[in-house]
Amino acid sequence: xxxxxxxxxxxxxxxxxxxxxxxxxxxxxxxxxxxxxxxxxxxxxxxxxxxxxxxxxxxxxxxxxxxxxxxxxxxxxxxxxxxxxxxxxxxxxxxxxxxxxxxxxxxxxxxxxxxxx
Amino acid sequence: xxxxxxxxxxxxxxxxxxxxxxxxxxxxxxxxxxxxxxxxxxxxxxxxxxxxxxxxxxxxxxxxxxxxxxxxxxxxxxxxxxxxxxxxxxxxxxxxxxxxxxxxxxxxxx
Numbered sequence: 001x002x003x004x005x006x007x008x009x010x011x012x013x014x015x016x017x018x019x020x021x022x023x024x025x026x027x028x029x030x031x032x033x034x035x036x037x038x039x040x041x042x043x044x045x046x047x048x049x050x051x052x053x054x055x056x057x058x059x060x061x062x063x064x065x066x067x068x069x070x071x072x073x074x075x076x077x078x079x080x081x082x083x084x085x086x087x088x089x090x091x092x093x094x095x096x097x098x099x100x101x102x103x104x105x106x107x108x109x110x111x112x113x114x115x116x117x
Numbered sequence: 118x119x120x121x122x123x124x125x126x127x128x129x130x131x132x133x134x135x136x137x138x139x140x141x142x143x144x145x146x147x148x149x150x151x152x153x154x155x156x157x158x159x160x161x162x163x164x165x166x167x168x169x170x171x172x173x174x175x176x177x178x179x180x181x182x183x184x185x186x187x188x189x190x191x192x193x194x195x196x197x198x199x200x201x202x203x204x205x206x207x208x209x210x211x212x213x214x215x216x217x218x219x220x221x222x223x224x225x226x227x
């Protein structure tokens with residue numbers, strides 16, 4: 001069974017440019033997470049979807065970040081415009097049920113390493 | 118103060134040595150995860166614990182809910198165990214949100 005798929009794996013852009021990341025979760029997983037991981041730190045949650053609904057986006061910088069999961073399957077995270085401080089690894093994860101239904105294992109994708117010059 | 122603290126931040130061991138990584142947390146949790154992240158790679162879930170002890174191969178994870186503490190042990194360490202090990206807790210009061218520690222960078226030398 002395929003795991004969580006993310007693309008691209010690496011992206012280098014200049015500041016003020018837009019960038020988008022794509023994630024396809026494990027088939028049948030209703031809950032999808034986007035995390036940002038800065039160098040030497042643990043991941044920080046940006047947004048959590050249950051099906052197509054964003055149920056926790058409190059940590060998403062909404063002035064420049066947006067996300068969508070239109071059909072409740074794959075998801076896109078966008079940054080426009082990118083800033084130097086956005087350089088990080090963006091991780092996508094999925095789980096069968098949301099955390100509100102009890103702790104459930106999250107399966108992580110390989111991440112997209114973004115470098116903003 | 119972070120809700121999840123790991124120690125040590127960095128650890129270097131010789132092949133074959135026994136390794137222990139510690140995780141302390143300050144909030145009520147419903148479960149704790151130990152995750153492994155290789156350089157340039159994604160994150161792999163090793164264990165999910167809510168009590169007691171779990172073992173998988175050379176890896177052992179324990180949790181003491183009363184003391185709010187968990188440990189990850191690697192027996193007979195091998196260079197392929199070199200990775201960042203991350204402790205993450207599911208916080209009850211935050212809608213069961215997963216909150217991560219800063220990770221422990223482990224290097225096992227041959």
